[in-house]
Amino acid sequence: MVTLPDGETRSDDARVPHDATRPALRAEFLRELLVAPAGPLGRLEVVEESASTNGELARAVAQDPPAWPAPALLVAEHQGAGRGRLGRTWTTPPRAALLGSLLLRSDVPAETLSWLPLLAGLATVRALRATASVDAVVKWPNDVLVPDASGDPSGPLHGGLRKVAGILAEVLPDGAVVVASGST
Numbered sequence: 001m002v003t004l005p006d007g008e009t010r011s012d013d014a015r016v017p018h019d020a021t022r023p024a025l026r027a028e029f030l031r032e033l034l035v036a037p038a039g040p041l042g043r044l045e046v047v048e049e050s051a052s053t054n055g056e057l058a059r060a061v062a063q064d065p066p067a068w069p070a071p072a073l074l075v076a077e078h079q080g081a082g083r084g085r086l087g088r089t090w091t092t093p094p095r096a097a098l099l100g101s102l103l104l105r106s107d108v109p110a111e112t113l114s115w116l117p118l119l120a121g122l123a124t125v126r127a128l129r130a131t132a133s134v135d136a137v138v139k140w141p142n143d144v145l146v147p148d149a150s151g152d153p154s155g156p157l158h159g160g161l162r163k164v165a166g167i168l169a170e171v172l173p174d175g176a177v178v179v180a181s182g183s184t
Helices: 027-034 053-063 110-132
Strands: 043-047 072-076 098-104 137-139 143-147 161-171 177-183
Touching (some): 053 072, 053 098, 137 161
Parallel strands (some): 043 072
Antiparallel strands (some): 098 177, 137 143, 161 177
16 A cells, blocks of 8 residues: 555555566655755655656645645656546556656746646756757657667657657646656
8 A cells, every 4th residue: 555645545556567677766865865955846755656646746735735845746656547638648557667746836927837848848858868868859749759769760650759758737726837747
């Protein structure tokens, strides 16, 4: 059983085996690196399983806003019912992806927030290029693509590229924004 930040308890998904070759994320180590004063975050939570990190974080913020100082990050080892653009689902096996949602608060006009998924995609591309030397690109409006490692020029997508991340941004009732990235 796993207790999520919003207090909900869930059992592990027995249908999808954990990847025993990948270690669990080291939550305390990540907090030491990423939470203030050492890092930029106000809070970081790592959970074993989440239906949807965006949904879980939005509910947690609605229930107890002061407990989630922005920027705050919720990361999951496994996501069973993630949401993508246009209501599509996004699921991953345990420890097979990097899944997280970031709470942001900004003074920018609400009408400019529609650019946020594209900007988050560009930031993801820049991070992949800078840290892993991966020739990543953004596919409008919210997908991050990389060259298909199989070498097949037809690849899963046109041009020999495959999707490695999707970005989803949601504006909360109080004006904060939750930006999710699901990466495989």
